[in-house]
Amino acid sequence: MNAQLRIERRRDVIARTGLCRSAIDKRESEGKFPKRIRLSDRAVGWYAHEIDEYLANLPRAEDMPPDPAGNLPARGITGARHRGRKRDTDATHRDGEAA
Numbered sequence: 451m452n453a454q455l456r457i458e459r460r461r462d463v464i465a466r467t468g469l470c471r472s473a474i475d476k477r478e479s480e481g482k483f484p485k486r487i488r489l490s491d492r493a494v495g496w497y498a499h500e501i502d503e504y505l506a507n508l509p510r511a512e513d514m515p516p517d518p519a520g521n522l523p524a525r526g527i528t529g530a531r532h533r534g535r536k537r538d539t540d541a542t543h544r545d546g547e548a549a
Contacts, residue, residue, distance in 0.1 A: 456498035457487065463496050467505065 464471065477483035484500035 457489070457495040458498050458501060459493070459495050463501055466501060 458466070460471065460474075463469075463474065467474070469477070474483055478485060484496050484504055486494040486496055489495050
């Protein structure tokens with residue numbers, strides 16, 4: 451363990467892991483993420499060395515099994531927040547010239 455313990459606040463953990471707040475909370479409740487420590491009534495943090503270990507133990511893409519259906523990750527506009535968005539149907543470029 452480190453001779454000097456460092457504590458990282460939530461915003462730093464989010465930035466380092468790339469996970470959103472709810473994903474961190476969910477993984478923590480499932481025992482898949484380090485447990486937080488309470489710093490005050492309204493502040494929490496995590497030991498930096500535990501976040502380091504978590505990140506070091508994540509599987510690499512080449513180590514993950516392939517999707518049995520052979521599906522590739524979705525690309526483009528998908529998901530509920532994009533539903534109802536109108537697509538640009540005219541054939542013009544961004545600079546306004548015709549295609």
